[in-house]
Amino acid sequence: MAYLGDPIDAQLAAVAGSDPALFAELRGAFLDSARRQVDLMRRSRCDGNWSMAGLRLKGLAASFHAQGLMRLVEQALAGAPGDPAVLRKIAMWLDDFSAGAQDPAPADPAPIGPDQA
Structure with missing residues (x-):
């Protein structure tokens, strides 16, 4: 997926302007939606459901310019469905972002698919 743009907080600030309440609401909506997809x-319970939820999460990450999350979701989609290691990494990214990080980089940017293990 081609991707150009500023990090997530810059995009949210452009939309929210100088309204901190709107900024917080948009950031919260992003996190709620992302956690729902995770x-x-x-x-x-099947490859199709895994892929659909992953693609929705990747699209959400792309629309908010969350590059770190996009990379993790790409790893998830390339790997085995239900992989708990990549799900933990995605959850950690969301926790870090929720704690205030701008766009936390994944801890391990290398792919974790079956042929890379």
Whole structure:
């Protein structure tokens, strides 16, 4: 997926302007939606559900210019469905972002697919 743009907080600031309440609301909506997709990935019982939730999460990350999250979701989609290691990495990214990090880089940017393990 081609991707150009500023990090997530810069995009949110451009939309929210000088309204900190709107900025916080948009940031919260992003996190809620992302966590909902991660939950769907965690509960998926087939490759199709895993892929659909992953693609939705990747699209959400792309629309908010969250490059670190996009890389992690790409790793998830390239790897085995239900992989708990990549789900933990995505959850950690969301926790770091929720704690105030701008666009936390994944701890391990290398792919974790079956052929790279």
